[in-house]
Structure formats: structure tokens, C-alpha cells
Amino acid sequence: MTAAPVPAALAAEDLRKSFGALEATGGVSLALPPGRRHAVIGPNGAGKTTLFNLLSGALRPDGGRVRLGAADVTAEGPDARARRGLARSFQRNSLFPGMTVEAALMTAAAIAGGRSAVFWRRFDRERGLAGEATAIAERIGLADQLGQVAGSLAYGAQRQLEIGLALATRPSVLLLDEPTAGMSPEETRAMQRLLAGLPAAMTILVIEHDMDVVFDLADRVTVLDHGAVLLEGTPDEIRGSDLVRRRYLGERTG
Numbered sequence: 001m002t003a004a005p006v007p008a009a010l011a012a013e014d015l016r017k018s019f020g021a022l023e024a025t026g027g028v029s030l031a032l033p034p035g036r037r038h039a040v041i042g043p044n045g046a047g048k049t050t051l052f053n054l055l056s057g058a059l060r061p062d063g064g065r066v067r068l069g070a071a072d073v074t075a076e077g078p079d080a081r082a083r084r085g086l087a088r089s090f091q092r093n094s095l096f097p098g099m100t101v102e103a104a105l106m107t108a109a110a111i112a113g114g115r116s117a118v119f120w121r122r123f124d125r126e127r128g129l130a131g132e133a134t135a136i137a138e139r140i141g142l143a144d145q146l147g148q149v150a151g152s153l154a155y156g157a158q159r160q161l162e163i164g165l166a167l168a169t170r171p172s173v174l175l176l177d178e179p180t181a182g183m184s185p186e187e188t189r190a191m192q193r194l195l196a197g198l199p200a201a202m203t204i205l206v207i208e209h210d211m212d213v214v215f216d217l218a219d220r221v222t223v224l225d226h227g228a229v230l231l232e233g234t235p236d237e238i239r240g241s242d243l244v245r246r247r248y249l250g251e252r253t254g
């Protein structure tokens with residue numbers, strides 16, 4: 001007897017989205033099995049952010065489907081998808097800048113647990129939120145900055161905290177939007193260590209411009225161009241593709 005196939009942790013099927021006459025997503029399909037590290041690359045305007053918005057539920061597609069595990073979530077909004085285990089890294093302006101790292105992580109965990117942020121203190125002991133915050137801070141490399149106000153952290157540390165806030169929701173699928181954008185080489189290395197240390201069972205889809213980061217992290221890469229999939233393959237296949245080198249990596253191939 002053969003085992004039933006495991007559904008993809010996250011799948012896009014022929015997703016389409018237009019803004020007026022512009023087709024920003026023109027029939028994109030992806031399937032990420034559980035634990036996959038998958039990168040989406042492509043030039044500015046290729047449709048990477050639009051694809052993320054369609055996957056997270058921030059945008060509704062004109063056509064196609066989004067699946068999380070066995071569930072068709074195409075008609076669901078971001079909150080419902082989050083409850084199914086999908087997280088997207090928070091943007092910097094959502095960092096709870098006036099809170100300490102510990103309080104921000106506890107608040108994110110409390111919100112994810114379905115409780116109002118205002119009342120997290122009351123549930124602290126009962127739910128072990130402080131312990132959870134400490135464990136996440138260790139995972140994201142901020143254990144020695146738990147008492148620091150989030151808004152006063154260095155840029156790289158703020159981006160690490162963004163990922164911590166997403167992790168506080170205990171996601172099974174994590175969407176990361178340019179996690180190393182604007183970072184120094186040292187901050188980029190810290191982020192690479194963080195990403196490499198995420199649980200193997202977590203499924204990760206990342207938009208990233210830094211090719212070293214992409215080739216280091218991803219076991220599968222999709223190249224988007226004008227809203228469509230130009231190529232999907234292993235990092236080696238992408239690196240070796242004349243088409244990608246000409247169209248995207250900007251190299252002359254003779």
C-alpha cells in the first residue's frame with residue numbers, strides 16, 4: 001500500500017492579479033512541501049510583493065487558488081490564514097517601538113493566542129509568555145537585549161525582532177519579505193545565522209535580493225519576471241541558467 005501524498009504546506013495555483021491594465025501576477029504556481037526553503041527573486045516590479053500579498057491574504061486574486069496544507073484559503077483574509085499557521089514578517093513600523101524586546105515578543109505571543117494585548121500581563125504567569133519571549137529572543141539572537149526598547153535597537157536587530165514577532169505566532173509557514181534589505185555585511189551574516197537556525201519543519205518562502213543569502217538559504221528558487229515564472233529550480237540550476245544570468249543577474253554570457 002502506498003502512503004497518501006503529503007499536501008504542500010503552501011501552494012499557489014495559477015494565481016492572477018491585475019491592477020488596471022497591468023498584470024502584476026500572471027498565472028503563478030508554486031508548491032512548497034513542509035520544511036521547504038524557497039526563494040522568490042526577480043527584478044524590481046516583477047511582482048514579488050504582489051505575490052506575497054496574494055499568499056498572505058492582503059490581496060484577493062482575480063483568478064487561481066491559494067492552499068495551506070489541505071485547506072483552500074483563497075477566500076480567507078489574513079487573520080484566518082494566520083490562524084492556520086501562516087505568518088509574514090512584521091514591517092518595521094509595527095514593531096511596538098516603545099516596548100522592550102521582551103514586552104513586544106510577549107504581546108505578539110499574546111495576540112496570537114487570541115488575547116488582547118492590553119491584558120497580556122494578567123496572562124503572563126498562566127501562559128508562560130515571559131518564558132516564550134526569552135526562548136524566541138535566544139532564537140533570534142537578541143537574548144542579551146530583552147530589556148532594550150525596540151525602537152532604540154540597531155537596524156539589524158530591529159529586523160531580527162520582526163522575525164521574532166512572526167515566530168511568536170508559532171507559524172508553520174513563514175513569509176519573509178527581503179529580510180536583509182539595507183543591512184551591513186555583518187548584520188546580513190547575523191540574519192543568515194538566524195534564518196539557518198529556524199526549525200527544519202518550518203516552511204519558509206522568502207523574497208530576497210541578495211543572491212548570496214538566496215543561494216545560502218534556499219533549496220528551491222523561483223525567478224519572477226513581468227508577473228510570471230521565468231524559471232523554477234534548485235539554486236545550482238538558477239545559477240547555471242543562461243536565461244537568468246542574461247535577464248536578471250545582469251551578466252554577459254558571451
Ligand SMILES: Nc1ncnc2c1ncn2[C@@H]1O[C@H](COP(=O)(O)OP(=O)(O)OP(=O)(O)O)[C@@H](O)[C@H]1O
Nearest residue numbers: 019022023024042043044045046047048049050051
Ligand atoms: N496597488 C497597486 N496598484 C497599482 N499597481 C500596483 C500596485 N501594487 C503593485 N503594482 C504594480 O505591479 C507591479 C508589480 O509590483 P510588485 O511590488 O509586486 O513588484 P516587486 O517585484 O515586489 O518589486 P520590488 O522589487 O520593487 O519591490 C509593478 O509594476 C507595480 O507598479
